[in-house]
Amino acid sequence: MTLSTAKGARAAPARLTERDLRGLVFTAEMYGVQLDLLAGLLDLPPAGAGRVAARWRRIGYADTARIGPGRPWVWLTRRGLTACGLRYPAVPPALSRLAHLRAVAAVRLALESASGYRQAEGYWRSERKLRARMGGRVGLREHIPDAEIHFPNGRGVPYAGECWAVEAELTRKTVTRTAAIMRELLARTADYGSPAAEAAVPGRPPRHARVLYLCSPAARPTVARAAGTLGAMAPRIEIRDLPPAAALDGLGRS
Amino acid sequence: MITRYLTLVALRGAVRLAGRLLRAAVIAAALVAALPVSLVAGYSAALAWLLGWPPRRLYGAALWCLPMVAVWLAWTGLRAPSGGALAAIATAPYHAWLSMWHLGAAGSVAAAAVTIAPAAIPLGLVAGGLAWSYRISSMRAGTGGLTPGSPVVFDLRQWRHQVRTARARIAAPGSVPLTTPAGGVVAGAVIRAVGHPQRPVAVLPYARLRSHQVVIGTTGTGKTTLLLRLWAGFMATALRRHAAGAGGRPLLVVLDCKGGGDSRRVADRARRVLRDAGARATAVWPDEASLSIWDLPPGRLVTTLLDLIEHGSGPAAYYADVMEAVVSLAAGAPAGPPRSTADFLARLDPGWLAAAYRTGRHDSELALIGSAARQVPDVALRFRALFRRLGPGLDGPGSFADADVWYCILEGTAEIAVAEAQARTLVDLLASYVAHGAGRPGGSAPEVLLAVDEFSAVSRRLPVWQLYERARSLGLAVQVSAQSWQGLAGDESERLRIAASADGGIWLLRTPHPDPVVALAGNRPVIDTTRRLMGAALWSDEGSSRLRHTPVLDPDIVRALDVGQVAYIHRGAVTFVQVKRLVAAPAALAPPAASGRPGWQAAVMPASLPGPAEPAGPAVPPDAGPPSAAGPGGSPVLPDAGPLLDEAFGPESR
Numbered sequence: 001m002t003l004s005t006a007k008g009a010r011a012a013p014a015r016l017t018e019r020d021l022r023g024l025v026f027t028a029e030m031y032g033v034q035l036d037l038l039a040g041l042l043d044l045p046p047a048g049a050g051r052v053a054a055r056w057r058r059i060g061y062a063d064t065a066r067i068g069p070g071r072p073w074v075w076l077t078r079r080g081l082t083a084c085g086l087r088y089p090a091v092p093p094a095l096s097r098l099a100h101l102r103a104v105a106a107v108r109l110a111l112e113s114a115s116g117y118r119q120a121e122g123y124w125r126s127e128r129k130l131r132a133r134m135g136g137r138v139g140l141r142e143h144i145p146d147a148e149i150h151f152p153n154g155r156g157v158p159y160a161g162e163c164w165a166v167e168a169e170l171t172r173k174t175v176t177r178t179a180a181i182m183r184e185l186l187a188r189t190a191d192y193g194s195p196a197a198e199a200a201v202p203g204r205p206p207r208h209a210r211v212l213y214l215c216s217p218a219a220r221p222t223v224a225r226a227a228g229t230l231g232a233m234a235p236r237i238e239i240r241d242l243p244p245a246a247a248l249d250g251l252g253r254s
Numbered sequence: 255m256i257t258r259y260l261t262l263v264a265l266r267g268a269v270r271l272a273g274r275l276l277r278a279a280v281i282a283a284a285l286v287a288a289l290p291v292s293l294v295a296g297y298s299a300a301l302a303w304l305l306g307w308p309p310r311r312l313y314g315a316a317l318w319c320l321p322m323v324a325v326w327l328a329w330t331g332l333r334a335p336s337g338g339a340l341a342a343i344a345t346a347p348y349h350a351w352l353s354m355w356h357l358g359a360a361g362s363v364a365a366a367a368v369t370i371a372p373a374a375i376p377l378g379l380v381a382g383g384l385a386w387s388y389r390i391s392s393m394r395a396g397t398g399g400l401t402p403g404s405p406v407v408f409d410l411r412q413w414r415h416q417v418r419t420a421r422a423r424i425a426a427p428g429s430v431p432l433t434t435p436a437g438g439v440v441a442g443a444v445i446r447a448v449g450h451p452q453r454p455v456a457v458l459p460y461a462r463l464r465s466h467q468v469v470i471g472t473t474g475t476g477k478t479t480l481l482l483r484l485w486a487g488f489m490a491t492a493l494r495r496h497a498a499g500a501g502g503r504p505l506l507v508v509l510d511c512k513g514g515g516d517s518r519r520v521a522d523r524a525r526r527v528l529r530d531a532g533a534r535a536t537a538v539w540p541d542e543a544s545l546s547i548w549d550l551p552p553g554r555l556v557t558t559l560l561d562l563i564e565h566g567s568g569p570a571a572y573y574a575d576v577m578e579a580v581v582s583l584a585a586g587a588p589a590g591p592p593r594s595t596a597d598f599l600a601r602l603d604p605g606w607l608a609a610a611y612r613t614g615r616h617d618s619e620l621a622l623i624g625s626a627a628r629q630v631p632d633v634a635l636r637f638r639a640l641f642r643r644l645g646p647g648l649d650g651p652g653s654f655a656d657a658d659v660w661y662c663i664l665e666g667t668a669e670i671a672v673a674e675a676q677a678r679t680l681v682d683l684l685a686s687y688v689a690h691g692a693g694r695p696g697g698s699a700p701e702v703l704l705a706v707d708e709f710s711a712v713s714r715r716l717p718v719w720q721l722y723e724r725a726r727s728l729g730l731a732v733q734v735s736a737q738s739w740q741g742l743a744g745d746e747s748e749r750l751r752i753a754a755s756a757d758g759g760i761w762l763l764r765t766p767h768p769d770p771v772v773a774l775a776g777n778r779p780v781i782d783t784t785r786r787l788m789g790a791a792l793w794s795d796e797g798s799s800r801l802r803h804t805p806v807l808d809p810d811i812v813r814a815l816d817v818g819q820v821a822y823i824h825r826g827a828v829t830f831v832q833v834k835r836l837v838a839a840p841a842a843l844a845p846p847a848a849s850g851r852p853g854w855q856a857a858v859m860p861a862s863l864p865g866p867a868e869p870a871g872p873a874v875p876p877d878a879g880p881p882s883a884a885g886p887g888g889s890p891v892l893p894d895a896g897p898l899l900d901e902a903f904g905p906e907s908r
Contacts, residue, residue, distance in 0.1 A: 107903075116898035158893030210892060214903065235892060240903040 021084075023052060024061060024076060028086050029126040030105045032075030032093035035064075037105050037245065046071065056080065068098040069248055088128055099248040103168040104146045106246035107214050111149070120157040123150040133193030142199065143181050144192060145211070162209035168242065169219035178226035185211045186233050210236040217241070290354065290370045294378020299386045306416030306445075308452045309390065312383030319376035326372035347373040395799065396783040413446065413811070417819070420445045420832035423454060430455055430834040432487055432531065437495065439463060439487030441480070442833040445819065448806055449778060449827025456822065456831040460495070462758040463488045463703065466722065468742065469735035470771065471763025476818040478520055480761060480833045481735060485524065485705065486531035489658065492701050493532040502700045506533070506659045507684055509677060509706040513665035521661040527836045528659050537657035539680075540647025545660075547648045547679055548598070550686050552591045556582050558682045562640055562675045576629045577636075579622055583607050588616070595641045595649045602634035643672050648679055654687040666711035677712040681721060688728045705733040710743050718743045719751050731758070739770050750774075759824035764815040768807070776826040777803035 016024070023042050027033045033041070039049035053074040056062035061080030066072045078090035093101050108124050111117050125148040134144070145165035153161040165185045169178075188207045190198040213223050220239065227237040285292040298312050327343050334342035342349075350370050357366035392398030393408045420443035424430050430440055438457040446452070463484065471477035485506055492504030508524065510517040518541065525536040537543035550558055559581050560574075584601035585591050587610040592598035600606060604627040611619045623630075641649070654660060662680055664673035688702055704725060709718055718734065725732045734752055736742045742749045753760060753774055762771050785797030807828045812821055815830075822829045900906070 110902045111898075114898055114902040116901055120898070157898075159895045159898070162893075210895070212899070238895065238899060240899050240906060243903055 020052065020056070024056065024080060025084050025086075026108075027062065027074055028076045028081055028084050028088060029124075029128055030108070031097075031101050031128055032073045033105050034073050034102055035071040037102065037109060038074060040109055040245070063092065065092065067092065067095060073098070086132075088132055099170055100146075100168060102248050103170055103214070103216075103242055103246040104166075106243050107166065107168055108147065109245070110243040116157065120151045120155045120160060123152070124148075125150060130192045133191070142192075143184050145185060145208075148208070149212070159209070163207055164238075165208040165211045167211060167213050168246070169213055169215045169223055170242075170246075171216070172219050172222045175222055175226045175229065178222055179229045182211060182226055182230060182237060183233070186230075186236055208236075210238055213237060213239045214242045214246070215239060216246075290367070290374035291378045291381055294375055295381035295385060298379050298382030299389075302382065302386045303389075303412075304415060305419045306412050306414075307386075307419070308447075309383040309387035310452070312379050312386065316376045316379035316383065319372075319379065323372050323376055395781040397785070397797075397799075402787065416445045416830075417816070417832065419443075424832055424834040432483070432836070433490050433494070437491055439484065439491055440834070441483060441487075441820075441822070442818075442831045445830040445832055447827070447829045450824075450829045452829075456829055458484075458487070458759075458822075460488075460491045462824070463491075463733075464701065464731045465758030466725070466731060466752075466756050467733045467758035467761065468753055468756040469733065469761040469763075470737075470739060470742070470765055471735075471761070471820070472737050472765055474817065475763040475765075475815070476820070476833055476835075477735060477737075477763055478523070479818060479835050480763070480820055481705065481707075481733075482524055482527045483833060483836050484733070485659075485703070486527050486836055488703050489528055489531040489533050493658075496701075504658060505654060505700040505702045507654070507680075507702065507704050508659070508661045509664060509680060509704070509709060510661065511664045511666035511673060511677065511706065511708045511712045513663055513667050513669075513673065517663045521663060524659070524661055530836075533658035535657040536659040536661060537652070539660055539662040540645055541663065543657070543660070544647050544650055544652045545654070545680070545683055546650025546652055547683065548591065548593050548595075548650060549653060550682065551690065552585050554682060554686055555591060556585050558679055559585070559637070561678055562644075563636055573629070573632075576626050577633050580607075580626055580630055580633045583611070583619060583623060587611070588613055593650075599634060599638055599641070602630055602637060604630050640675070643669075644675060644679075645672075648676070648683075654684060664712055666708060670712065673712045674714050674716075677709070678716045681716055681724070684730075685724055685728055688730060699729065702728075702730045703733060704730050705735065707735045708737065708741055709734060710736065710741055713744065717748065719748050722752065722755060733758075738765060739767055759822055762807070762812055762821045762823060763819070764812065764817075766813060768809045768812040771823065772805050772807045772809045772812070775805065775807040775823045775828055778806050778826075780804050 019042050023038060026041055027038065035049045035053060036046055038044075038053065039046045042049060042052060044052065050072075053062060053064050053072075056074065056076075057064055060077060061083060062074050062076050064072050064074045073093055075092050076084070076086075076090065081088055081090055104127070108126075111122070112124070127144055127146050130144050130148065134142075146168050147166040149164040149166060151157065151160050151162050151164075167181070167185075173181075184200075185208050186206055187200045189201045189204040190207060213227075215223050220241070223237075223239055227234050227239065230237065298315070301307070302309065302312055327346055330346045331339040331343045350373050354366045354370040357363075357369060389398060393405045396405050399405055399408065423443035430443055433439055434457055437460050439460060441456045441458055444453055444456050467484075469477060469481060471480070485508070489504055489506060492501060495501040496503050506528070510520065518538075521536075521538045521541075525538065528536055539545060547555070547558065556578070560578055563577065580602065584598060584607065587601060587607070589610055592601060601610070604623060607623045607630070608620060611623065662676075664676050664680075666673040666677075684702070684704065688700065704721075706718075706721070709721070713721075722732055724730075734742060734756075739749060742752050749770070753771065760771055760774070762768060779801050780803070781799050782802045783797055783799040806826060807821055807823060811830070815821070818833045818835065820831050820833055822831055896906070
């Protein structure tokens with residue numbers, strides 16, 4: 001693992017383009033992102049994304065390192081997070097979660113590249129943001145989805161006004177556990193960070209109209225079986241395959 | 255003569271005074287000579303008084319000093335010239351004492367303290383323990399103190415100190431765990447023990463929770479907190495034993511026979527606490543979960559169904575016989591037992607019964623159907639009314655195997671007759687589940703704790719003692735709780751029977767009428783001392799002592815117990831405990847209101863079983879744009895998001 005640090009970064013205010021802002025906020029919300037995905041986000045060749053990341057490093061907004069298979073990862077430093085107005089802890093992506101983080105980022109990119117998503121003006125609310133809302137109560141048994149997608153009203157799409165929970169499943173859990181997570185997400189009635197007593201109040205409309213499962217081939221059968229146990233709630237589970245870019249050791253080598 | 259007598263009295267007084275002064279001087283000299291020991295003894299005894307410690311705690315502290323003493327003696331022996339190690343060790347305390355004084359005289363107080371500490375600390379602790387023990391025993395015997403009220407004041411003050419210490423202990427994070435590594439369940443911090451060994455925390459062996467227990471306490475005394483802790487302890491310990499292969503999977507069944515909103519709040523709290531204790535699912539019956547009376551074996555099903563119906567006596571017994579015959583025919587039809595209420599009610603029809611038994615091998619049953627044909631509609635009418643009143647909670651699907659905890663709420667206050675029938679049925683279902691293991695994963699015998707609260711309110715059809723007997727035969731542990739002694743059962747003999755068979759102990763919270771339990775707890779011998787009063791409110795040192803028996807459990811203490819304080823009575827001894835409240839996790843997720851059936855149940859219910867009709871419910875926020883169409887079953891149909899997902903992730907694969 002090679003690590004480049006941001007020591008000696010210049011303290012002068014940085015001149016950032018709109019593309020930089022988009023990339024920085026995306027990187028912050030996804031904990032970190034691999035350079036090939038960053039290239040896809042910024043519509044740059046991989047080398048161009050590397051140059052952008054290097055510039056972020058130079059101005060002290062980001063760190064980069066080759067911490068896993070494939071291309072290097074980039075994540076924001078405390079200074080970068082402050083510049084984005086985000087109060088997340090400045091830590092590099094956890095090694096044990098690299099595959100998952102990449103999969104979620106790939107899912108987000110795939111969705112945001114779809115014209116239907118842009119037409120609906122969907123808003124991606126990342127797991128990091130949800131956890132930040134929960135503050136010190138994170139770590140309880142409450143399951144937090146990998147993201148929420150909010151579709152504002154009146155955008156001319158059938159699912160306008162809905163809120164979806166997103167789950168990227170790479171590994172196979174038990175059917176019972178998966179079904180329990182599905183039920184918990186479908187039964188939720190309040191935002192994350194709300195008083196616990198409001199988390200699931202019978203009689204109130206559910207927060208998540210549906211749960212979108214993006215599965216690896218290994219996890220798909222379990223997810224399908226778990227959804228099958230939900231009875232009338234099963235139609236609220238959408239199951240799709242993870243996009244090809246979700247593989248940690250796939251496109252990352254490009 | 256008078257002058258001589260007065261002189262004699264004066265002389266005797268002077269001699270006595272001199273003797274006392276001499277004794278005081280000797281004691282003072284000894285205390286000064288052994289100053290370090292005296293200081294440690296005084297400090298430790300004062301600390302024990304302040305914190306309400308028992309003397310054994312000081313003795314234990316002295317024992318913990320032994321490694322220090324051993325190291326010190328070993329070091330002394332090693333430093334001694336060859337051949338003189340033993341002599342050096344034997345005289346080490348004396349030399350340390352001498353050095354201490356020399357160092358002290360030279361002004362090196364710290365060095366003097368370090369020099370004498372290895373000998374003075376353990377000796378001081380022992381001396382302090384002995385002094386404290388003497389003080390306690392003299393106060394208990396009534397020989398201590400300067401005034402007649404001293405022992406009473408001493409006891410009250412010690413109770414306050416002990417309560418303060420126990421409260422401090424339960425407030426300290428991590429000092430009162432739920433379970434011990436040895437498998438015990440910790441109820442809280444010990445305030446005072448009478449007959450039991452006094453330990454810092456009250457540890458209940460797991461076996462006690464697998465025995466019958468009784469809990470009595472009025473509202474607001476901390477009974478629910480205690481029960482939740484015991485249930486969580488049972489669940490955590492039993493799950494650990496199960497994981498280690500030492501026992502079956504635990505099952506906690508709570509029959510809350512009060513009902514109403516308070517029961518539901520307790521159910522929610524229980525769910526959260528037990529979830530933290532390891533329970534994978536808590537089913538709240540009948541609000542969120544259902545059980546199926548139709549899972550009972552046919553023979554038991556007939557008995558249970560007949561017990562649910564009120565029968566008269568005299569001429570009405572004829573109709574009871576007819577009803578039994580009809581129900582037996584319906585439940586034991588060749589096509590198999592009924593699977594639902596609708597199925598059962600459909601069978602209560604002469605035509606259905608005749609068709610079912612027209613197989614050529616049931617001539618006697620056909621004859622019976624023919625003779626009872628006129629009464630069958632009446633039987634159907636009664637059962638239709640019964641099931642309507644019982645509600646859907648017993649119509650399935652569901653089994654005790656579906657959850658680790660079943661919190662059953664019976665409306666014993668609002669609808670007594672219904673609650674009585676439900677209680678009877680639930681106990682039958684549990685007995686059948688334990689006896690036959692229907693639907694039990696692995697078929698291993700579960701370790702069941704049946705907790706019943708205010709069961710006397712619904713025990714007309716199933717007396718508590720009968721519940722006890724059935725539980726005993728099935729290996730169930732029963733925990734009966736009530737707000738008062740009278741709430742345990744309908745009559746006194748039954749109450750005594752329940753309390754006397756509580757092998758796991760009796761938990762008594764504040765109650766105005768503790769006397770029956772006090773009598774059950776028994777007596778203990780104490781020394782009762784009478785002393786002569788010397789005019790003023792002072793004792794003389796003359797008097798007499800005698801042995802007498804006093805209750806192990808002081809009823810006045812029970813009447814004055816504070817919230818969260820409980821007396822645990824077991825085997826003629828009592829331990830007063832300050833219960834440590836379990837802090838529950840945030841509200842557990844309730845089932846979705848939209849589905850009409852609990853989420854957990856939907857997961858465990860086999861897909862092949864028909865469930866109750868799914869009521870329509872909002873699957874999307876109310877401010878969703880286009881209104882969703884309703885499906886054939888009333889379920890909302892979500893708008894199609896397929897095009898977006900197809901575009902983002904490709905076509906859906908199967």
